[in-house]
Amino acid sequence: METATLRVEDLARAADVSVDTVRFYQKRRLLPPPVRRGRIAWYGDEHADRLARIRDLQQRGFSLAVIRRLLDGELDAADAAVAAAVATAAAGTDDPGDEGVPLTLDDVAAGAGVPAPLLGAVVQAGILVPRTVDGEERFAPSDVDLVRGGLALLEAGFPLSELLSLAGRHDAATHAIAEDAVRLFDEHVRAPLRAEDLGDDERAERLVAAFRTLLPTVTTLVAAHFRRVLLEVAQAHLEQVGEPTELAAARAEPGWGAA
Template identity: 50%
Template sequence: MRYRVEELASRCDLSVDTIRYYQSLGLLDAPEREGRAAWYDDGHVATLGRIRDLKAQGFTLAMVKRALAGELDAGEEALAAAIQRPAAEGADLAPIGPMDLPELSEHTGVSLTVLESVARQGILIPSTEEDIPYGAEDVDAVRAGQALLDSGVPISELLALAREHDAAIGGIADQAVDLFARFVRDPIRAQVDDEDEAARRMVEALQTMLPAATEIIAHTFRRRLLTAARERLEADEAAQA
């Protein structure tokens, strides 16, 4: 079968602009040219289906490109999917799909201007580089921030606190990833010859590590926060005595 770009877009339920965007990124081969006519075939249909499947797993377009080029082995592809869509057992998240900033504003009731300002400062971190990079977790985070604002915390002070936290936690995240690579991923690769079995073990280890590392860090922060609050109250009481 051969298709013009409009027919390919209809067949794959995509816009013509999306197809041309994928071509510009090198994800989709150029069509066959006959004079001024451009023809696509079933190979293009299959590639677009593969792109859809990978994006549904949470792959960024950069990772999609590597997967299409055969640059990811089974273990790397499984890890990439697990990283993009980590297991969140027990998470109390609303059933909200991917959204852009205007949709995030609509879900949270926080003005788009405020969200754009927060995003520009690198505090509202998108999950991917796509144009629908936010999800239920971001709704919860924005609502939590709004609760602090409603309690009287100035937005400038809240943003400053968030920036300091982001700067501090970035190094910890890098260390955690390095630990996983050195002591989990690399030994599994060295010890397990079967790619599918290695991929399964790596994903299981990652899904164990993510919530464990998150809980350790959250527990430490909660304990530090409560300790600091208690010490502040005791210092205020001593000053008033």
């Protein structure tokens, strides 16, 4: 590598990342190995360009695993396009050009008006999931609204420990269902499209269009079903244990008995 003239400190400074981040990316095989002259490792334009590309992809919501496959050319045009659509949706926006600025934990805490240590417990429980940007944990802007919703439950009287336990069980069950849903998409949407005699661009466009149509549809169906089941259980419980005044007030609500 003729342009390998930078030490790791110089490369990190030029890319505006830490030396630890550079080494972290090397460990994850996101960066090619440096040129070694004696005991010194030298980096060049290839590494600087790769760091810039990694930062761009991270800010668009790609995971490091997907970034590595993209950089190594392991994803074809169709899968790269749907990966971009998934990353955009995961970043909390439907606009590929407006991914939002990744937030630190303190940013989310300030935006939601909650103590950062409380959010730390939520992250540790796996309910609030960060993504890695420049080797550091960052959150989507939409996570602020998620935290505000959780805060409303706490203010209503839910104990934090029980709320976290409930959220953890819901998360585990949701992951299992989501894995089945992704498998169905792969088998019945992605695989047939890949088998058709289509150009790369058309296949990519149709795959992304299918994803963007199905994601909100499935999300709406799941939310509506959960709401109906929750209301059915709440109504049955109130019918059993509710006081007469509670039952009268509940029955006066629009939609009572129509869950």
